Amino acid sequence: MLIIEGADNLGKTTAAQKLLSMAMKDDKFPVWYAHMGRPNMSFDFCSDYFDRINHFAIQDRFHLGSLVWHRPGTMTALKLKAVERNLADVGSLVVVFHCSIDKIYDKLLTDKPKAELFGKEKLMEANRAFRDLPLHPHVDVYWDFARGGYPTGMDLRSWLATWYSRLESRRGTHD
Numbered sequence: 001m002l003i004i005e006g007a008d009n010l011g012k013t014t015a016a017q018k019l020l021s022m023a024m025k026d027d028k029f030p031v032w033y034a035h036m037g038r039p040n041m042s043f044d045f046c047s048d049y050f051d052r053i054n055h056f057a058i059q060d061r062f063h064l065g066s067l068v069w070h071r072p073g074t075m076t077a078l079k080l081k082a083v084e085r086n087l088a089d090v091g092s093l094v095v096v097f098h099c100s101i102d103k104i105y106d107k108l109l110t111d112k113p114k115a116e117l118f119g120k121e122k123l124m125e126a127n128r129a130f131r132d133l134p135l136h137p138h139v140d141v142y143w144d145f146a147r148g149g150y151p152t153g154m155d156l157r158s159w160l161a162t163w164y165s166r167l168e169s170r171r172g173t174h175d
Contacts, residue, residue, distance in 0.1 A: 001053060001056075001057045001059050002160075004061070005065055009123070010097040011151065013035070014150070015156060019058050019160060020033045020058045022156060031056045031058055032056060033057070034052070034054075035061065038069050038070075045079055046082055053083075054090065063084075064094070068129040091163070093162055095143055096130055096143065097130070097145065098127055098142070098145070099131070100145075101146040104145065141159060143155075
């Protein structure tokens with residue numbers, strides 16, 4: 001899986017769709033797009049992720065959002081380790097979008113307002129939580145909007161190349 005996580009309005013969905021388009025043109029693997037909304041409390045924050053793990057998905061939001069959007073303890077360290085072990089088995093690449101400068105993120109939310117599930121203050125809080133995730137050992141790319149803006153085609157191509165390399169190293173395990 002190529003997983004894109006992060007704060008709202010930073011270009012995650014656009015990047016995921018561009019990655020999908022690029023990967024489909026490359027025609028190396030049977031890729032597809034998936035988007036995960038915010039699960040409710042009947043969702044098992046471990047085994048229900050297992051059912052969604054797939055070698056070839058370009059996944060818009062996944063497991064790390066549970067650390068940000070849900071109450072503490074919803075995703076325990078043990079559950080997270082189990083999910084990440086399964087993700088590693090399929091050659092996943094995890095990208096987290098955040099903005100390291102609150103003033104820039106605030107301006108982005110003000111200048112380009114979108115209908116969101118949460119208000120601006122909650123989004124600012126979520127951005128700060130995603131910003132702290134670079135300390136997380138299973139995040140491969142930390143995309144800082146304040147330093148790079150929206151990812152370029154060259155950035156996306158680099159992420160695809162890394163993901164393809166991981167998939168190639170597991171060829172035969174997903175046929």
